[in-house]
Amino acid sequence: MHGFKKAMSQQSKKRTQAPLSAPFDQYIDEKLRAEITGISRTTWWRLERQGKTPPVYRIGQMKRWLLSEVFEWQSKKL
Structure with a gap:
C-alpha cells in the first residue's frame, strides 16, 4: 500500500486510536x-x-x- 491509500488508512486508524506519536x-x-487535502499547490501556497x-x-x-x-489540520478545517 502506498501514497494516498496508505495515508487514508492511517487517518481512519487515527480516528479510533491515539494520535501518531513522533x-x-x-x-x-x-x-x-495535495492528494490528502485535495488542495492545489497554488491554493496551498496562498x-x-x-x-x-x-x-x-x-x-x-x-x-x-x-x-x-496535516490530518489534524484537515479535521479542524472540516
Missing part, C-alpha cells in the same frame, strides 16, 4: 499532501502565506509536512 509519524511531500496551514519543514531544498499535522 517515532511513527512521517514526512510527506507536496504530491501526497493559505501558507496567510498562516492557515500546518508548519512546513525544509529538508535541504525540499518542503515536507508531518502526516499527523
Whole structure:
C-alpha cells in the first residue's frame, strides 16, 4: 500500500486510536499532501502565506509536512 491509500488508512486508524506519536509519524511531500487535502499547490501556497496551514519543514531544498499535522489540520478545517 502506498501514497494516498496508505495515508487514508492511517487517518481512519487515527480516528479510533491515539494520535501518531513522533517515532511513527512521517514526512510527506507536496504530491501526497495535495492528494490528502485535495488542495492545489497554488491554493496551498496562498493559505501558507496567510498562516492557515500546518508548519512546513525544509529538508535541504525540499518542503515536507508531518502526516499527523496535516490530518489534524484537515479535521479542524472540516
